[in-house]
Structure formats: structure tokens, C-alpha cells
Amino acid sequence: MKKTMKNQMNELRVYWSIWYGPPREDFIVPVLSLAEAKKILDTLADYSNILFDQKLVPDWESVGGVEEFVGGELTDEYDGWEEWEDEDGRGLHDLTFEEVLIADANRRRGT
DSSP states (O other): OOOOOOTTTTOEEEEEEEESSSOOOOEEESSSSSHHHHHHHHHHHHHHHHHHHTSOOOSSHHHHEEEEEEESSOOOSSSEEEEEOOTOOOOGSOOOOOHHHHHHHHHHOOO
16 A cells, blocks of 8 residues: 655655565665654664674665655655755765755755
8 A cells, every 4th residue: 555645846755675585675764854764774873783783684785865756646656855065976985964954054055
């Protein structure tokens, strides 16, 4: 069953994928800002490292990022979502937190 989300311009969401064992669905959560997305992604990465360092999980890969809705029907599916990049082609993981705050301000201004 598709879950339709409120259709807003420049909708953002965080995704997190774990690649260990059988394929799993991505963990996806809507966010209100790039700063919120960065905090969530950093927390997920830190937690994953702790689990591995303490040998609570075997060696596995995880990947995450932030996507922006760019068009189509806004659903929890993948259509219409693209990886967010700033005007210089850098992803969220390439930016300092201060740069993320500037990118958020630019998004609010529409620049």
C-alpha cells in the first residue's frame, strides 16, 4: 500500500540501507531541513560503527544520504526522488555542518 505524503516543494528525506544477508528495504524518514538530515545520518553512521567495533554485528556495509523530491507523484516510492547536491555538486556528506546551515538558508530563499 502506497503512503502518500503531503506534496511540498523541495521535500527532503533521509535513506539508510544495510547490505548484509538478504536484501532489505531502505529505512526512509522525511526531514524538514538539511541540518536535520545531517544529524540523523551522522547518528546512524556512528551507531553502525559502535555496533561493528563492539563486535555486535559482523562486517557489513551501510549507505545513506538525503534525497530531494523533484517531480511526479509524491509517494514513499523511489520515483521523483534524486540525491540532494548543492550548486557545486557536493553531497551532504561532503559539507561541514556550517555549510549545511548555509545550504538550508539558500533553500529557504530559493537560491
